[in-house]
Amino acid sequence: MGQQFKLIRPLLLLLFLGVTRLAYGQENTTPINLETVLTLGGANNLTIKEYKLKQDLALADFAKAKEWWLPNLYAGTSFHQLWGNAMNSDGRIFTDVNRQSFWGGVGVNSSWDFGNGIFTANAAELSSEATALETEAQQNQTLLSIIETYYDFLVAQLYAESYAQLAAQAKTIADQIEIQVDAGLLFESELLLAQSSYSHLQVQMMSAQLQQNTKSALLTQLLNIDPTSRLVCIDTVLTPLTFEKENLELETSFEPAYQKRPELKSMDLMLQALNAEKKTTTTGLLLPSFSVGAYGSYFGGVFTPVNPTSSINASLIWTIPTGRLIYGGKLKQFDARIALQENQILQAKAAINREVLYAKGRIILAKEQLDIALEGSRLAEKALDQCVQRQQLGTVRPFEILQAQEIYINSRLDYLTSVSSYNKAQYQLLVATGNNL
Numbered sequence: 364m365g366q367q368f369k370l371i372r373p374l375l376l377l378l379f380l381g382v383t384r385l386a387y388g389q390e391n392t393t394p395i396n397l398e399t400v401l402t403l404g405g406a407n408n409l410t411i412k413e414y415k416l417k418q419d420l421a422l423a424d425f426a427k428a429k430e431w432w433l434p435n436l437y438a439g440t441s442f443h444q445l446w447g448n449a450m451n452s453d454g455r456i457f458t459d460v461n462r463q464s465f466w467g468g469v470g471v472n473s474s475w476d477f478g479n480g481i482f483t484a485n486a487a488e489l490s491s492e493a494t495a496l497e498t499e500a501q502q503n504q505t506l507l508s509i510i511e512t513y514y515d516f517l518v519a520q521l522y523a524e525s526y527a528q529l530a531a532q533a534k535t536i537a538d539q540i541e542i543q544v545d546a547g548l549l550f551e552s553e554l555l556l557a558q559s560s561y562s563h564l565q566v567q568m569m570s571a572q573l574q575q576n577t578k579s580a581l582l583t584q585l586l587n588i589d590p591t592s593r594l595v596c597i598d599t600v601l602t603p604l605t606f607e608k609e610n611l612e613l614e615t616s617f618e619p620a621y622q623k624r625p626e627l628k629s630m631d632l633m634l635q636a637l638n639a640e641k642k643t644t645t646t647g648l649l650l651p652s653f654s655v656g657a658y659g660s661y662f663g664g665v666f667t668p669v670n671p672t673s674s675i676n677a678s679l680i681w682t683i684p685t686g687r688l689i690y691g692g693k694l695k696q697f698d699a700r701i702a703l704q705e706n707q708i709l710q711a712k713a714a715i716n717r718e719v720l721y722a723k724g725r726i727i728l729a730k731e732q733l734d735i736a737l738e739g740s741r742l743a744e745k746a747l748d749q750c751v752q753r754q755q756l757g758t759v760r761p762f763e764i765l766q767a768q769e770i771y772i773n774s775r776l777d778y779l780t781s782v783s784s785y786n787k788a789q790y791q792l793l794v795a796t797g798n799n800l
Contacts, residue, residue: 393592397513400586401800404509407587411505414498421487421494428487431480434473437658441466442665465669468660475654478647486640493632499799500625506800509585510790514783516578517596521779523575525772526568529765533561536765553760560765601779603733604786606793617716623797626711634704641697644687654678715795722792729785736778743767743774 395403405411445462537557543549579594621627655677663669687693750767794800 391589391592393588393594394597395513395582395594396596396598397510400509400513400582401506403586403588404506405502408505408509408585409587411498411502414494414501418491418494418498421491425484425487425491428484431484432475434471436469436471438469439467463665464663465665466660466662466672467669468658468662468672470656470658470660472656473654474652476652477650478652479643481650482639482642482647486636489632489636489639493629493636496625496629496632500629503625503794503800505585507790507794509582510800511787512578512582512585513596514787516575516582516594517598517601518776518780518783519571519575519578520596522571522776523568525776526564526571529769529772530561530564530568532768533557533564533765537561549760557765564769601782601786603782604789606789606798617712617719620715620719620796621712624711624715625797625799627708627715630704630708630711634701634708637697637701637704641694641701644693644697648682648684648687651679651681654680718795719792722788722795725788726785726792729781729788732781733778733785736774736781740771740774740778743771747771 443462443464443466445460447460448456448458449460449462450456537554537560540549540554540557544551544554580590582594583590583592655675657673657675659671659673661669662672747767747770750764790800
């Protein structure tokens with residue numbers, strides 16, 4: 364690792380000194396690094412906020428479901444006045460009635476539907492727990508997307524800066540060759556090649572700047588920050604990361620990942636919630652509904668005469684739903700929803716298998732790229748050193764120096780791209796195996 368850093372250090376210092384000066388020399392510039400984007404993403408990302416709001420809604424639904432056993436209290440007064448006809452309880456109608464009454468008191472009414480209340484509240488609790496885990500899973504996926512975008516932005520920034528420096532060097536060399544051509548010391552073809560190289564590097568620089576702007580816009584959206592901000596990465600070292608021992612043997616079982624992935628935990632809780640709610644149409648039908656109402660008041664004429672009056676009513680009722688017994692439509696609905704949820708769990712497991720295998724394969728290939736790119740950078744560095752020595756002896760043409768520098772920097776960029784790919788794969792494996800970011 365120390366040798367790798369030694370090889371890329373000259374390029375990185377050169378690039379980031381210019382970037383840092385630019386970052387702190389402009390208004391509305393936002394310096395970022397990996398820690399910054401993870402913090403901003405967790406706090407500001409609108410997708411994560413949406414799932415947190417859904418979690419709040421699920422908790423509110425659970426709080427509402429728990430209210431089923433609480434009674435309703437009431438207190439107040441009422442007046443009654445009737446003129447004209449009134450029917451007596453035995454069916455006779457009285458005419459020219461002038462009736463008035465007053466009621467003032469307190470009371471309580473409550474109805475307990477045990478078959479629905481108990482199981483619905485249990486299902487709501489499980490659903491709220493599932494929503495919390497779904498939020499956790501979505502946060503992991505969103506932060507993983509932010510990490511990948513961050514590394515893409517960093518690499519694009521490095522490319523743009525390196526091609527800008529190469530283009531500036533190419534312009535200087537082309538100007539030097541033009542002077543020598545005018546003096547008759549070099550052929551015009553060498554000038555044309557130098558100018559063509561300068562144009563090519565300008566195109567490469569603009570392409571890298573376009574890619575940098577694209578990734579910057581996407582990262583700004585993911586972080587939900589001021590869209591007019593100019594993002595500039597201030598990471599000064601890009602080194603390979605390893606979160607666990609590099610044992611990339613494919614495991615025979617994915618069960619550890621299943622047990623840790625919040626998506627599967629959430630889906631399993633939702634399955635439990637469906638089974639709990641299903642009991643409202645199975646076990647719940649055996650449970651009665653109990654109602655009670657009572658009040659204490661003063662009742663009588665309007666203010667006088669009034670006398671203490673109390674009442675209590677209670678009932679215990681078993682409901683026999685004939686539609687459920689004949690067709691069982693609601694039960695069939697629950698069975699279908701449960702079967703669908705079980706199928707979705709199997710699909711999620713298959714997706715986890717693919718994510719883990721893909722991440723491990725990506726790490727293996729990225730590691731091989733790292734080794735190849737590192738060897739290529741050593742060769743390019745050696746070639747550049749020899750060109751510099753020949754330049755000091757006056758035996759190398761300026762155009763050869765530019766070519767050597769371009770190859771050298773491109774080899775370093777290949778290495779940095781490989782590091783970026785390797786680190787992104789490490790984070791992907793971290794999430795795929797059920798770890799939180």
